[in-house]
Amino acid sequence: MNDTAAEIASQPDVWLESLAFTDQAQHELIAPGERMLVLGCGTSWFVAQSxxxxxxxxxxxxxxxxxASEFRPGRHYDRIVAVTRSGTSTEVLEALRMVPAATRxxxxxxVRGEPVDELTDAQLALDFADERSVVQTRFPTTxxxxxxxxxxxxxxxIVADGRKALDMPLPADPADIDHLVFLGTGWTFGLANEAALKVREAAQAYSESYPARDFRHGPVAVCGPRSLVWSLGDTxxxxxxxxxxxGATAYRNELDPLAQLILAQRFALALAAHRGLDPDNPRLLTRSVVLTP
Structure with a gap:
């Protein structure tokens, strides 16, 4: 089993472990009445959306x-939350340096002790959910x-559904699919974006994501017999x-949407294997994007 597969399989247990941080999460992520911004890059941006x-x-x-790369000072926020697995992503650090001092x-x-610590008032460090893989799976879902x-x-x-997602059949044979479309609505649109990214990262395959009802407004035009259209949540x-x-294959199930993301991760790995790719060494990607000044 490669690192990515092992980390995918660990998710239900890691989710349970996160409950020890509920009080801290409530303190930092509820903040009733405050105007909040959540930012990140790549996977972390999609987590921010959800x-x-x-x-x-x-x-x-x-x-x-x-x-994070699109952050500009101007709008007022009481609190800004930065999601960053490594704590080193250049665009996140640059955004935080622009935040007014009065904003929490x-x-x-x-990861503890990284540059993001010096730029933030508080850290919610989920080191038990860290990953060896370049491709993020268990950190964002946790x-x-x-x-x-x-x-x-x-x-x-949700954990029970996650365990089901680890064992249930994939929605299609990866040999029959070379185009995936993930649809979501509300908070599951971020999950759809993340599922499509996993397919691109791990399997170098053609994948898209849209707010569900927007599927009819153009995206359907490129679907055909080798397309899998996957709905996440209540679409x-x-x-x-x-x-x-x-002519596409349509797929949905009744699992919690977060558990469905596990199934999408598994499909991305199966598609990578079918294409002879190593998901632990994705093409052109690194664990953290650190730009040279």
Whole structure:
């Protein structure tokens, strides 16, 4: 088993371990009434999208998400949360250096003692969820599992679904698929973005992601018999018919969306294996993007 596969398999147990940090997560991620921004790069940006939607829908206050490289001072935020597995990503550090001193800053990271610590007021260090892999799997899902627990969600059934996702059949034979489209809505749109990224990173395959209803507004045009259209969460079921009419395979299941992301990760690894690729050594990627000044 490669490192990436082992880390995917560990997720339900790691989610349970995150519950020890619930009090700290509630203190830093609820902040009732505050206007919050969540930022990150790559996978962490997609986590930020889901986290922002979860917090705002829970009624704790306006919450935005932005790619760290696009952050510009100007809008007022009471608190800025930076999601960064390594604590070293250049764009995250640059964004934090632009934050006004009066704004509370929080880092969610997997490594202690990195540069992000010096730029933030508080750190939520989930070092038990750190990864050897370049391709992120268990760190981002653990961040979201912990945030959901902090916002009042019972993790036990989510963990149970996660275990099911480790054992259930894949939605299609990877040999039959060379194009994937992930659809989400609300907080699961961030999951859809992350699922598509995993396919690109691990399998170098053509994958896309969209807000579910936007699928009919153009993206369906490139779907065909070798396409898999995968819906995450409570999306319109009529979209399955739209996908099938284009000749694609439509897929959804009733697992919790976070558990469905495990299944998508497994599919990305299976597709990589079919293509003769090593997911532990993805093409052109490194664990952290550190730019030379």
């Amino acid at each position: 986290l922002a939607e979860l917090r705002e829908r829970a009624g704790f206050g306006e919450t935005d998400a932005i790619c 800053t929080v880092a969610i990271t997997a 961040v979201l599992a912990l945030a959901r627990a902090a916002y009042g969600k019972d993790l036990e059934p 319109d079921r009529e979209l399955d018919d739209v996908a099938r009419a284009a």
